[in-house]
Amino acid sequence: MAAGRRFRVDPSLVIVTVLLVAVLIAGFTLSERFGTLRNLMNVLEQAAALGFVSLGQSLVVLVGGIDLSVGAVVTASTVLMAAVVEMNPAWMVPMIPGVLAFGAFIGFINGFLVLRTGVHPLIVTLGTGSVLNGLVLLYTLQPTGGVPYWFEEFAYGRIGPVPVAGLVMLVCFGFVWFFLKYTAMGRSFYAVGGGEESARLSGIDSNRVILIAYTACGFFVALAGAYFVSRTGVGDPRVGEPFTLASITPVIVGGILLGGGKGNVLGALLGVFLISLINNLLNYMDVSTFIQWIVQGLIILVAVSVYVNRERKL
Amino acid sequence: MAGAWIGRRAGMIELEGITKVFPGVKSLDSVDFEARSGEVHALLGENGAGKSTLIKTIAGAYIPEEGTIRFDGEERSWSSPGESKDAGIHVIYQEFVLFPELSVAENIFIGEAPKTRFGTISYATMYSRASDILDRLGHSLDPRALVREISIADQQMVEIAKALVGEVKLLVLDEPTALLSEREANLLFECVMRLREDGVCIIYISHRLEEIFRIADRVTVLKDGKLAGVRQVSQMDRDQLVEMMVGRELTDVFPPKVLPGKDTAPVLSVRNLRAPPLVRDVSFDLYPGEVAGLAGLVGAGRSAVAHALFGSLARTDGAVMLAGESFNNPSPREAIDRGFGFLTEDRKAEGLMLLLDISVNVTAPAIHEFSTGVGMNRTAEIQAAQDEIQRFRIAVPSPLGDVSKLSGGNQQKILFGRWSRACHRMLILDEPTRGVDVGAKVEIYEIIRKLADEGAGILVISSELLEVVGLCTRVLVMREGRISGEVTGDAVSETSIMRLATVSAAA
Numbered sequence: 001m002a003a004g005r006r007f008r009v010d011p012s013l014v015i016v017t018v019l020l021v022a023v024l025i026a027g028f029t030l031s032e033r034f035g036t037l038r039n040l041m042n043v044l045e046q047a048a049a050l051g052f053v054s055l056g057q058s059l060v061v062l063v064g065g066i067d068l069s070v071g072a073v074v075t076a077s078t079v080l081m082a083a084v085v086e087m088n089p090a091w092m093v094p095m096i097p098g099v100l101a102f103g104a105f106i107g108f109i110n111g112f113l114v115l116r117t118g119v120h121p122l123i124v125t126l127g128t129g130s131v132l133n134g135l136v137l138l139y140t141l142q143p144t145g146g147v148p149y150w151f152e153e154f155a156y157g158r159i160g161p162v163p164v165a166g167l168v169m170l171v172c173f174g175f176v177w178f179f180l181k182y183t184a185m186g187r188s189f190y191a192v193g194g195g196e197e198s199a200r201l202s203g204i205d206s207n208r209v210i211l212i213a214y215t216a217c218g219f220f221v222a223l224a225g226a227y228f229v230s231r232t233g234v235g236d237p238r239v240g241e242p243f244t245l246a247s248i249t250p251v252i253v254g255g256i257l258l259g260g261g262k263g264n265v266l267g268a269l270l271g272v273f274l275i276s277l278i279n280n281l282l283n284y285m286d287v288s289t290f291i292q293w294i295v296q297g298l299i300i301l302v303a304v305s306v307y308v309n310r311e312r313k314l
Numbered sequence: 315m316a317g318a319w320i321g322r323r324a325g326m327i328e329l330e331g332i333t334k335v336f337p338g339v340k341s342l343d344s345v346d347f348e349a350r351s352g353e354v355h356a357l358l359g360e361n362g363a364g365k366s367t368l369i370k371t372i373a374g375a376y377i378p379e380e381g382t383i384r385f386d387g388e389e390r391s392w393s394s395p396g397e398s399k400d401a402g403i404h405v406i407y408q409e410f411v412l413f414p415e416l417s418v419a420e421n422i423f424i425g426e427a428p429k430t431r432f433g434t435i436s437y438a439t440m441y442s443r444a445s446d447i448l449d450r451l452g453h454s455l456d457p458r459a460l461v462r463e464i465s466i467a468d469q470q471m472v473e474i475a476k477a478l479v480g481e482v483k484l485l486v487l488d489e490p491t492a493l494l495s496e497r498e499a500n501l502l503f504e505c506v507m508r509l510r511e512d513g514v515c516i517i518y519i520s521h522r523l524e525e526i527f528r529i530a531d532r533v534t535v536l537k538d539g540k541l542a543g544v545r546q547v548s549q550m551d552r553d554q555l556v557e558m559m560v561g562r563e564l565t566d567v568f569p570p571k572v573l574p575g576k577d578t579a580p581v582l583s584v585r586n587l588r589a590p591p592l593v594r595d596v597s598f599d600l601y602p603g604e605v606a607g608l609a610g611l612v613g614a615g616r617s618a619v620a621h622a623l624f625g626s627l628a629r630t631d632g633a634v635m636l637a638g639e640s641f642n643n644p645s646p647r648e649a650i651d652r653g654f655g656f657l658t659e660d661r662k663a664e665g666l667m668l669l670l671d672i673s674v675n676v677t678a679p680a681i682h683e684f685s686t687g688v689g690m691n692r693t694a695e696i697q698a699a700q701d702e703i704q705r706f707r708i709a710v711p712s713p714l715g716d717v718s719k720l721s722g723g724n725q726q727k728i729l730f731g732r733w734s735r736a737c738h739r740m741l742i743l744d745e746p747t748r749g750v751d752v753g754a755k756v757e758i759y760e761i762i763r764k765l766a767d768e769g770a771g772i773l774v775i776s777s778e779l780l781e782v783v784g785l786c787t788r789v790l791v792m793r794e795g796r797i798s799g800e801v802t803g804d805a806v807s808e809t810s811i812m813r814l815a816t817v818s819a820a821a
Contacts, residue, residue, distance in 0.1 A: 178689075181690075183689065184682050184684070188681065190667070190669070191670065193669070195667040198664055198665055198666055198678075199667060199678070200626065201624070201658055201664050202650075202678040203645075203678075204678065204681075205645075205647065257669070261667065261669035
């Protein structure tokens, strides 16, 4: 027991860091191009989408929920944004907050339904996600819409060597990290995740916390949608699909307890880097995408079983 | 009733010089223990005294470093709980091992269901044999009922019935009455008596001393992993037993009662409170500095009254005044902000946030107090927790320790720190000493006294009559959602409370 020590390092952070360092060392050894600043900055740029979605997912998981509609929200955000802006390019600027508000609204609906129906969030968000996906596919089966050229700057722009998208992601993580650690509302997230009823009877407005978590999740997920529109210039009805499950991997590997109450978005960020670097490295090694899935699966199994065993020993 | 055991028989189970060491702790230190067939043998001790370790050693779940185990005349060394079970030892732990979606009979015969000649489960045989076993326990229960639909008491019977599928020579009951009402407990005792008459050796663990006197023949007391003594129950009284367990006299257990000032205005005034179905009509006043009790059988609506007052259960009717101002339909937040704290019954599900550290658990109702606008003042928060730890002399290494790793008594004291810090006007304490050892109980009683002396009005809800009688100057008794009567001063006794709790006041 960490008796008397003022600061405790979360063991899962250590594990994900060790994995990250291992991948970096492997990368430097196996590939000449991997270790270049240019490549690492590219990874940061490409990691943004997974980063936004996982950040949203982290918040929901922390309060004891889960959001399986994130893939659909990414998709719907891209289609909504690209379609509206193509019809009227003057809407480009208002659509940036607009699409974020849309994501937040879907998140709010998720939270509201979870609280109101008492149905497990897994099922609620599976339902809302499915409805949203269906609506998008009714509207279009093909990539659609278009945005002004300058909006590319979000996905491809650079400040010096640093990609704008990666920077925005880091700022978002930093903001959420601060919010969770240093504000009363952030503290309430942990309280609700660690014991919803206990929190409620301690005077914490659990319902409000849960609503905020889902709403913020939708917000960050829509940011990933905006990122894709910026990257591809269109709204793609299939772009979000892989993110539903992919968003959970960094959350778990980063040490956020499924069920809530424990963990840290810093871990999720390291998890995002880990997954992104592995995929990048495997690309350089010219292996099948399916190998990437296998590696991701193995990382989840290894990391989580290590956490569980550590818990048991303590 | 005790003392049915006569004459000398060889021990069914005999332990000699058992030592069991865990990293850093000698949980059992050269302990001898012996219990005979046809005997109810009580095992007593505070939490951490080594009772659980002893039971698990008997059951083969732990392998002792030193010592010998003799069972039914043979020296044995179990290597797994399965072996001891095959030999006829059956342990019923506090947490039931039942499958809620299966029937009573299926649970009784789990893993050893009677088969037809085709190798499929013979439900007809299973149901009739289940009925036979339940009859033997003197308990009528439909073997076809689903376990999730039956009461806790019936579930306990199913656990006992499981033991009777094979031949049981030694039955261990670990706090079997913790969740039972008085009436249900009586049924359990009858069942235990029957098994005793059948020659089963029964080891009975309980925190409730009155039960020991009712059903046990002998008692073994453990203290700090060592044997404190073995006695005939009939030759002991309660005070002597407590003294053996805690090493102090019973008169030192409860602090002296203090009557609140006569002419103060009530801190809480409740009129015709309704929150159906559990709260039908409740009116009472609570005064500053008063320790009042709210008694009644489990299910009488005591906890529901607390929740309805605190704002965590919706009221349908009633007028409540807190410190002279209207207090209708509050939220828990509002209750806390107005100085009303509520220590809940289930500290793990409704009290603590088990994944968080001690300091956060202490400051939970007042987190806004530590919010500086842009962040949390961790230093002040840790200091606040440290103050409570010192004030109540809680044995924890640091305010940053994990609350989940504390003993029940210390967890409870953390919650006392939380509520007394946040709320000065009044506190409702629902089962303040549940699952807490005698030593910690005494300390909690002192804390309650101290808080009342500081001017808080305190309402104690407890199933333990001894506790209500020992602490309260006035006791409100509930029955079926209503206050059925009130006893004050010298009239506060177990008998007077039980009369109001069980018999219609009009009769």
